[in-house]
Amino acid sequence: MPVALEVRDLHVRVSGREILRGVDLSVGYGELHAVMGPNGSGKTTLAYTIMGREGYEVMRGDILLDGESIVGLPPHERALRGLYLAFQEPPEIQGVRLSRFLIAVVNKRLGEEDLSRLGDPRLLGRIYKLLGEVGLDRSVLERELYVGFSGGEKKRTEILQALLLEPKVVILDEPDSGLDVDGVRMVARVIKRLRDEGKAVLLITHYARLFNYVEPDQVTVLVNGSVAARGGAELAKRIEEHGYQAIAAPGGDR
Amino acid sequence: MAARRAEYLEAARREPYQHLADSPTVRYYTRWSVFEERLNAPDSRAYPKPPGWLAGASPGLVVLAGEARVSGDLGGLEFEDLGSDYDVLGDIEPQGRLDYYHAARLTRAARIRVPPGLRGARLAVASLGGDGYTGHHLVIEAGEGSEAELVLVDLGGAGGSSIKTLTARVVLRDGAKLVIYSLSRHGSSAVYRRINYTLHGASSLELRALYTPGASSRIVESASLEGTGSSARVEAGAVAWEGEWGDVLFNAVHRAPRSRSSIDGRGAVLDGGGLTLRGVAIVENRAEWSATRVDVRILTLGDRARGNAAPMLEIHTGNVEEAYHSTSISSIGEEELFYMQSRGLSPSEARGLLLEGIASYPGVLERLGLTLGDLRGAANP
Numbered sequence: 001m002p003v004a005l006e007v008r009d010l011h012v013r014v015s016g017r018e019i020l021r022g023v024d025l026s027v028g029y030g031e032l033h034a035v036m037g038p039n040g041s042g043k044t045t046l047a048y049t050i051m052g053r054e055g056y057e058v059m060r061g062d063i064l065l066d067g068e069s070i071v072g073l074p075p076h077e078r079a080l081r082g083l084y085l086a087f088q089e090p091p092e093i094q095g096v097r098l099s100r101f102l103i104a105v106v107n108k109r110l111g112e113e114d115l116s117r118l119g120d121p122r123l124l125g126r127i128y129k130l131l132g133e134v135g136l137d138r139s140v141l142e143r144e145l146y147v148g149f150s151g152g153e154k155k156r157t158e159i160l161q162a163l164l165l166e167p168k169v170v171i172l173d174e175p176d177s178g179l180d181v182d183g184v185r186m187v188a189r190v191i192k193r194l195r196d197e198g199k200a201v202l203l204i205t206h207y208a209r210l211f212n213y214v215e216p217d218q219v220t221v222l223v224n225g226s227v228a229a230r231g232g233a234e235l236a237k238r239i240e241e242h243g244y245q246a247i248a249a250p251g252g253d254r
Numbered sequence: 255m256a257a258r259r260a261e262y263l264e265a266a267r268r269e270p271y272q273h274l275a276d277s278p279t280v281r282y283y284t285r286w287s288v289f290e291e292r293l294n295a296p297d298s299r300a301y302p303k304p305p306g307w308l309a310g311a312s313p314g315l316v317v318l319a320g321e322a323r324v325s326g327d328l329g330g331l332e333f334e335d336l337g338s339d340y341d342v343l344g345d346i347e348p349q350g351r352l353d354y355y356h357a358a359r360l361t362r363a364a365r366i367r368v369p370p371g372l373r374g375a376r377l378a379v380a381s382l383g384g385d386g387y388t389g390h391h392l393v394i395e396a397g398e399g400s401e402a403e404l405v406l407v408d409l410g411g412a413g414g415s416s417i418k419t420l421t422a423r424v425v426l427r428d429g430a431k432l433v434i435y436s437l438s439r440h441g442s443s444a445v446y447r448r449i450n451y452t453l454h455g456a457s458s459l460e461l462r463a464l465y466t467p468g469a470s471s472r473i474v475e476s477a478s479l480e481g482t483g484s485s486a487r488v489e490a491g492a493v494a495w496e497g498e499w500g501d502v503l504f505n506a507v508h509r510a511p512r513s514r515s516s517i518d519g520r521g522a523v524l525d526g527g528g529l530t531l532r533g534v535a536i537v538e539n540r541a542e543w544s545a546t547r548v549d550v551r552i553l554t555l556g557d558r559a560r561g562n563a564a565p566m567l568e569i570h571t572g573n574v575e576e577a578y579h580s581t582s583i584s585s586i587g588e589e590e591l592f593y594m595q596s597r598g599l600s601p602s603e604a605r606g607l608l609l610e611g612i613a614s615y616p617g618v619l620e621r622l623g624l625t626l627g628d629l630r631g632a633a634n635p
Contacts, residue, residue: 053592075595076603085596091589094551094582095491095520096611104607105597115603116610116625144611161597 001028003067004200005050005083005169010061012042012049012225018059019045021225025218027169027200032191032214034203034236037222038244043204044088046222047173050202051085052078065169080109082168086158086175088204092146098157099141102127102164109165127164134160135186151178159190169200176210188213208240221247255339262343262358269351283530283562284501288444288470289352292417297361298384302412311405311622312378318390319382322364329375331402336363342391345423345450352446352472356389356419363391366404370397370427377404383411383418383443392422396430396457405622406436410443410468420447428455428481435621436461439629440468440498451477453484453513462616465492466629467500467529476505479513479541490519491615493626494559496526503532504548508541512575516547521563522612525556536568537577545576553612554585555605 003026012020020042027033037043049056050063052075062069070078104115112119131138134156146154155175162170176184191214194201219236221229229235229247238246271286301319314326322335340363348354368375381390388411410418426432445468451459465473477486486506494500506515517533533548552561565579594604613619613626
């Protein structure tokens with residue numbers, strides 16, 4: 001499968017401290033690549049750096065989308081080139097109703113000048129359908145973005161956008177945390193669908209419970225900002241059974 | 255008549271602009287100095303035409319300028335021109351200099367009645383400021399069991415020295431339901447606006463308001479919940495651009511059991527602008543098992559943007575169903591900006607969306623088929 005996203009020898013500094021120390025990984029179209037690791041291992045830093053967050057300084061290495069470096073691009077240009085990050089904890093955006101936000105980001109992709117006008121009424125129908133698929137009520141559209149949302153509503157809304165915006169590469173940062181069993185199944189279903197549609201999926205997760213429902217093609221384990229192990233679904237299973245200590249055990253693909 | 259006006263003018267000279275205790279704190283949020291500079295403005299002689307977009311707002315239209323004009327289908331609503339000699343202070347208890355000033359210099363007053371039992375009536379009312387001083391007063395009466403929707407458009411005058419005062423007494427009888435979409439665009443005017451709502455019986459008021467202040471705007475919307483089970487809901491947005499200064503105060507006073515009020519205000523201020531949103535709810539001793547919430551939030555977009563938000567609850571009974579207040583003043587943070595950028599929006603588009611979102615929050619722009627950009631163009635004569 002052609003490589004969609006490639007991270008080469010990535011060294012990243014945040015607030016003067018080196019967090020990522022030479023990370024390499026790649027994810028192809030139609031592939032699910034899981035990045036696992038204990039708390040503080042640099043998983044979210046990796047996601048933010050790929051997306052181009054200010055203050056996440058690339059000291060060395062490169063990030064390539066379809067073979068082209070995106071390191072110098074601001075986040076919105078990365079998004080328009082096909083990157084999507086589902087946030088672990090998205091911020092509250094007061095005053096902006098979810099419906100208006102969704103219309104604006106779709107309009108932006110369509111090249112509309114006026115971001116606030118609903119150009120094609122079929123968009124609403126599509127949003128309603130996706131709301132049903134991720135288990136959200138339509139009333140959520142009239143609420144201010146993430147203001148007063150429960151943890152589950154936030155996750156579902158982030159997943160909804162991954163489906164609505166049709167990116168090339170979807171980065172999911174802990175999409176199952178705070179979800180009940182039904183929610184986890186929904187996330188797994190969406191991941192399968194994204195993969196089947198040919199998207200490249202980079203799944204960042206602390207736990208392996210999602211893999212009960214969807215099997216990763218590749219697994220990379222980060223510890224202290226470095227790649228501690230690589231493997232396939234069997235590596236995730238080993239971590240689930242024995243914890244992150246397992247990756248140091250003999251037989252680990254370090 | 256002349257004697258009464260002279261008496262009111264004399265009182266206006268004597269009275270302060272505001273008494274210290276008329277706000278949650280004793281601070282002065284209104285730029286009274288702008289009013290002071292313009293008090294001697296001559297009566298307006300020239301008025302702008304009503305904006306074109308107003309024509310489609312409702313079947314009937316009342317325009318208050320130098321006189322009162324009615325057009326279209328009033329759909330059973332009753333209109334009465336009360337002239338320029340109407341004694342406003344019979345409707346509005348004076349609270350400071352500008353109330354007396356308004357009563358002394360009133361340009362036009364009008365009454366709109368929703369007959370008892372009438373349902374589905376819709377009317378647009380435009381209060382247009384002129385090139386000097388303009389003063390308007392409205393009496394709006396919603397009869398028992400009636401249901402109506404009003405669009406109230408309040409525009410400031412042209413030029414750099416215009417001043418406008420607008421007051422209204424709105425009375426809702428038992429079971430009346432009144433929805434008001436209120437749009438204010440004050441441009442370069444100084445505008446003093448004060449509207450009192452009295453809710454009898456199980457009446458309900460829904461006020462959806464968007465305010466864009468002028469050089470100085472003082473806006474006070476006060477609901478007195480007199481009837482058991484009465485309810486007032488306010489959803490408001492406010493945007494202050496450079497050189498604009500607005501002080502918006504909402505009051506809800508619960509005087510009857512099981513009354514309900516909610517005040518949700520969202521404001522945005524750009525560089526060089528100033529905006530205060532205040533929400534005050536008072537639950538009196540007799541208003542047991544009432545519910546009230548006040549939530550006012552301001553977003554500052556620029557280092558030179560000035561924002562104030564203040565909620566206040568005064569509860570005088572031991573039994574309330576709900577009493578909630580919340581406030582925040584924030585600037586657009588790096589995290590919010592990054593989030594919006596991660597969805598493909600440039601920083602300026604993200605700021606624009608936030609601004610448009612706050613302006614659209616009460617639903618007034620949508621009701622009138624406008625965008626914030628349309629409003630700026632249309633309301634700056």
